[in-house]
Each structure stands twice: as C-alpha cells, then as structure tokens.
Amino acid sequence: MSRKILLEHAHVAGIQGYEIYRKMGGYRSVEKALKSLTPEEVVDEVKRSGLRGRGGAGFPTGMKWSFLAKPEGVPRYLLCNADESEPGTFKDRYLMEKIPHLLVEGMITSSYALGVQTAYIYIRGEYKWIVKILEKAIAEAYLHGWLGRKILGTDFSLDLYVAPGGGAYICGEETALIESLEGKRGNPRIKPPFPAVKGLWQSPTVVNNVETLAAVPVIVNEGGDAYAAVGVGRSTGTKLISACGNLNKPGVYEIEMGLPVEEFIFSDEYCGGIPGGKRFKACVPGGSSVPILPADLMLKNAKGEDRVMTYESLSDGGFLTGTMLGSGGFIVFDEDQCIVRNTYTYARFYHHESCGQCSPCREGTGWMEKVLHRIEHGHGHDHDLDLLVDISKKIEGNTICPLGDAAAWPVAAAIRHFREEFEWHVRHPQEAQARNYGLGRLEIYYGAVGV
Amino acid sequence: MEIMAYNPPRFSEERLAQVRKIVGQFPEGRQKSALIRVLHMAQEDFGGHLTAEVMDYVADLLAISPIEVYEVATFYTMFNLKPVGKYMLEVCHTGPCMLRGADKTIAYLQQKLGIKVNETTEDGFFTLKSAECLGACGYAPMMQCGEHYYENLTEEKIDALVDAWQKQPVPPKAWEKID
Numbered sequence A: 001m002s003r004k005i006l007l008e009h010a011h012v013a014g015i016q017g018y019e020i021y022r023k024m025g026g027y028r029s030v031e032k033a034l035k036s037l038t039p040e041e042v043v044d045e046v047k048r049s050g051l052r053g054r055g056g057a058g059f060p061t062g063m064k065w066s067f068l069a070k071p072e073g074v075p076r077y078l079l080c081n082a083d084e085s086e087p088g089t090f091k092d093r094y095l096m097e098k099i100p101h102l103l104v105e106g107m108i109t110s111s112y113a114l115g116v117q118t119a120y121i122y123i124r125g126e127y128k129w130i131v132k133i134l135e136k137a138i139a140e141a142y143l144h145g146w147l148g149r150k151i152l153g154t155d156f157s158l159d160l161y162v163a164p165g166g167g168a169y170i171c172g173e174e175t176a177l178i179e180s181l182e183g184k185r186g187n188p189r190i191k192p193p194f195p196a197v198k199g200l201w202q203s204p205t206v207v208n209n210v211e212t213l214a215a216v217p218v219i220v221n222e223g224g225d226a227y228a229a230v231g232v233g234r235s236t237g238t239k240l241i242s243a244c245g246n247l248n249k250p251g252v253y254e255i256e257m258g259l260p261v262e263e264f265i266f267s268d269e270y271c272g273g274i275p276g277g278k279r280f281k282a283c284v285p286g287g288s289s290v291p292i293l294p295a296d297l298m299l300k301n302a303k304g305e306d307r308v309m310t311y312e313s314l315s316d317g318g319f320l321t322g323t324m325l326g327s328g329g330f331i332v333f334d335e336d337q338c339i340v341r342n343t344y345t346y347a348r349f350y351h352h353e354s355c356g357q358c359s360p361c362r363e364g365t366g367w368m369e370k371v372l373h374r375i376e377h378g379h380g381h382d383h384d385l386d387l388l389v390d391i392s393k394k395i396e397g398n399t400i401c402p403l404g405d406a407a408a409w410p411v412a413a414a415i416r417h418f419r420e421e422f423e424w425h426v427r428h429p430q431e432a433q434a435r436n437y438g439l440g441r442l443e444i445y446y447g448a449v450g451v
Numbered sequence B: 001m002e003i004m005a006y007n008p009p010r011f012s013e014e015r016l017a018q019v020r021k022i023v024g025q026f027p028e029g030r031q032k033s034a035l036i037r038v039l040h041m042a043q044e045d046f047g048g049h050l051t052a053e054v055m056d057y058v059a060d061l062l063a064i065s066p067i068e069v070y071e072v073a074t075f076y077t078m079f080n081l082k083p084v085g086k087y088m089l090e091v092c093h094t095g096p097c098m099l100r101g102a103d104k105t106i107a108y109l110q111q112k113l114g115i116k117v118n119e120t121t122e123d124g125f126f127t128l129k130s131a132e133c134l135g136a137c138g139y140a141p142m143m144q145c146g147e148h149y150y151e152n153l154t155e156e157k158i159d160a161l162v163d164a165w166q167k168q169p170v171p172p173k174a175w176e177k178i179d
C-alpha cells in the first residue's frame, strides 16, 4: 500500500526550485481555486476530504476552518505550525527540505479559502537552513505572481513570511505559538477565547500543521471525494511517518492510512525490520506523548485483530491497551532497550519544556524526572511506582495546556505495561546498572507473538 | 565590561537593513514580533551570547522596554546568557537518540575534548552541551553546531569534524568585532 500523494515528486531532481515544481503541476490548485471556486467551495472540498490535522490531535481540518470568526474589517491570519519538537517527529522538516513549494502552495490556497491576507510559517529556530529554503521558495512565488497584490489578476492578495522561534517545544502548542510570534515568552493562553476568535494580535487565526497545509493542493486539484477514497473510514488520505529507534531503515515514509503496523516495521519497502535480528520489544507510534505499547499489543489489539496505521485502530482499547497515531513519530525499541531509561529521558524532556505557568505541570514534571532518575540510577523504592502513577494522575487534566497530559501519559503507560521491568530495576539496582535493561514482560509477550 | 561601556554594540548597516525588513513583515506597531529573530542576529554578531548591554541595544532598536527583551532571552533555550566557545556542540540526548547510542556519543566527545557537558575548553574553541530532541531522531546519534546538523555520527566522523574545527584560526573576541 505504498501510496505517494505529498511526496510523489519529492525525489524529482530540482523540485526544490520553482521551475521544476511548476513543470510537475505545481500551483495548479491556486489557479483552480482562484479562477473557478469560491472560498466556501474550497472549505467544502476540504471538509469532504475528511482531512484531519496532522500536528497530532487529528481534528478535522474543514471543521476547524469553518469555526473561523469573520467580523467585518478585522484581519484574519493563517499560521503554519512548523515548530516540530515532539521527540520522534521529523517529518515536517523532510517535507520542507524536499519540496518547499508544496507548503507555499498549500498556504496560498488555504489563505484564499479562509479570507486571509497575511500568513506566517512559524518554524523552530534550530531549523535555520530550512528558513533559507522556505524564504527562497517564497521569493520565487512572489516573483512569479503567486504571492503579493492581486494574485492572478483577482482581488485576492497575500503576504507570506517565515518566523523562526528560539528553541521551545511548548511553542508547538497553538496559543504558545501565537504568543511567541508576538515576540513574547511561549506561555500558552487560557482558552476560551480560542484562536479562531481571538488569536494573533487578538484577531481570528487558524493554526495548522505543515503536513495538513501541504495536503490542501491535492484536495483542491482532485476533489475532496477522491482524497477521501484513499485510506480507511475516518482516517482518509496518506500520512507521513517519521520512523526512528532500532530500525534497519529509519526515515520518513508516506503511507496510505490502513497499512498494517507489522508490514510497516518489517517489510523491506518500509523500515526493513530490526537490526542484528534482535526482537521487537515495544513501540511509541505517535511521538513521545502517546502511550508506549509492548510488541504484542502494538501488532495486534486486545481482540487479536491486526493493528493498522489509522487513528482508530491505533487508539483501539483506549489507554488500557491502545495508543494514538499522534504526530506520526514512530519509535521502535529492540529487546535490549531499557524502558526505565527511556521513560526517564521523556520525563526530563517534559520538565525541561514545561513553561512553568501551572504548578501541577511545573512541579509534577520535576518530580517525575527526579523519581525516575533515582530508579534508573539504582536508588529507587517499591513505592516509587505508585508515586509516579499518583503524580501523573494529579497532572492530567489539571493544566492550562495539554503539555501536562503529554508528560503524564507516557509515564503512566510505561508503568502500566512494563511494571515488572520497573520493579526489577528497583530490586536489582546493581544488575540494572550494569545491563541497563530489565526483563519485564519479555518472556510473556515473545511467547504470545512469536516474533 | 569597561570596554563594552565605551564601545556599545552596534549592528552593521547591512544588518540594520535586515532588521528593518523583518520589522516590515509585521503590521504597524507590532515590531515586537521581530524580537526573536533580531536576538538571533545579535547573538551571532556579538560574540555568541547575549549580554545585558546587547539586550538593551535590541530593546532600543525595536522601541520596546529592556525587560521585554530579558523575558524572551531567558525563556528560549537557543539564547546563551553566558559566554560559549566558538563551536558549541549540542548532542541530542532524548529517548529516540538514546536508542541509537547518543550516550556513547556524549561520552566520546567528553573524552576527546577533555571537558564535561556544559563546560568550555580552555582555548575557548568548544562548548559541549546536551540538548532535547532537535528533529533528527531517525538520523541519530546527531549534534548541532551553528547552522548545521551533523547526523549518523560515528567516532570517525567526530574526529574529522573536531580536528578540522581545531585548525581554524583563533576566534575573535566579541568586542574586537565591534566597530
């Protein structure tokens, strides 16, 4: 089920430049939208396509667009979220490096649909070379009349700029992104009001992920129904998956929704299995914020059905036996990897990235890091595991933004599925130090799956 | 500090033109939005870190109060408030990179440079840091130095890079670059 829509031309030589991109059919969606569709009709196509936000939450894009407030005389803004800082996620970078004009085109067509005249790409500050790639593509688009005043002779005008951040995961959260773009600390805002009503400079604003906006041209060109025909059920279209960890062929893959997880990990067309013939231990399929699953539950759900790459199949079983598609940051663990150490690095990450506004998140992430540090370094106690679960429950749902939940879930899930490994760490501190991995469920799930 | 006081930081004319261009990307009265990008430029031009004096200069340029600049400079990890070496090596140590041996990369660099994480070599050439996920997880282990990512690192690659950097001329002091 290899199906390339976004990356179809990503490997054509010279596609980074305007001439080749245009020759391969680039900017057709702008022509079609401006010349033959009303903005409402573009929004309708996106609704029909079933496209869901690729930034992590999976919210239907067309519906999000229809919430945008349209008061007379007030400017609206479209912001592209290229902050991409969720551990395991490096797909937006790939798209922007390989085929930058696709994002530019998607933003023009989307801005037309939303009645936006100024749009920004907010990109993480570390991606400095991509700022240059994007600014070059934007300059070419201005030169050829796809940006600027009265595009294609219509009344539609648009300015597009790139704004780099300063290094902060939290600026991926949409209201923190807006604060940062206003030149402030990335502190998420209390909602409501939502950005669709009061966003950038208190004006109505839409924030969308890079991959979401890059899907708009094909939807406009081929029609929403054609896009919806790809994929399975409510998971339409294709998804970029950034595969990392212990894989023979880590990298960015475009997959059709519905691809079996087992095929994605083991077939040569995709990740090519696990190096050194080692066994598959666990997986975090949607970026560090989503629950980790042991191999058996990753390949098959609790009912014994094959898991496939869709929003629904991956979340089957809720948080007890399921996980989430999230951002598509697909992290694979071989049998030698230590779940305790991994969980500790996540806790450290979230503590480092907490903006510090709410005490459950600021203090709770600090405590989780501290407790996991001591377990990992051989000073843990039996009651530490319940303490961790308790902290995670006290963070969850009690914070201004979802970073708190994102910090709590991975810890709770690791203990849920790998409790024996944590206990083994606590009870065999020296051995755990020397081997740096636990035994946990290994025998249990290798027996069950036979991989 | 005395030297700095008589020789305040100033962007070159070329830089000032860039600042004006960036300010122009935002509506009238929203020039504060240019702050993060201008701070990046200031850090690049004035010796790799931001002193209070540099931040005050940026505040002046953007017609905002100094505290607004301090707030931002202290929030984002890319801004250095203390001096760093000419080459700042930041190795990602988050989970996905650890799965592919980032801990060994850090250990190797510590041994090679003779410093620990968060330290600078005596000659002022290298600062070693660990960083949270930089968006290169599939190409781990990796490090960032300046505008570049160095990916799929091996000991041989690190040797080649560090040795080449070491041969560069002595880095100019921040205040020497200022007119």
Ligand SMILES: Cc1cc2nc3c(=O)[nH]c(=O)nc-3n(C[C@H](O)[C@H](O)[C@H](O)COP(=O)(O)O)c2cc1C
Binding pocket: A052, A053, A054, A055, A056, A057, A058, A059, A061, A064, A081, A082, A083, A084, A085, A086, A169, A170, A171, A172, A173, A174, A175, A207, A208, A209, A210, A212, A213, A401, A402, A403, A406
């Ligand atoms: C802590 C946090 C970090 C986030 N980071 C990102 C990110 O790096 N990129 C992104 O597109 N969305 C990120 N999101 C999701 C955004 O808030 C927002 O939902 C998304 O940009 C909407 O775009 P979409 O509907 O196209 O997915 C993050 C959310 C949270 C709570």
Ligand code: SF4
Binding pocket: A170, A187, A188, A353, A354, A355, A356, A357, A358, A359, A361, A362, A399, A400, A401, A402, A403, A404
């Ligand atoms: S949950 Fe954490 S990151 Fe989000 S606003 Fe509160 S303190 Fe900041």
Ligand code: FES
Binding pocket: A087, A088, A089, B092, B093, B094, B095, B096, B097, B098, B132, B133, B134, B135, B136, B137, B138, B140, B142
């Ligand atoms: S975890 Fe190291 S770059 Fe993402």
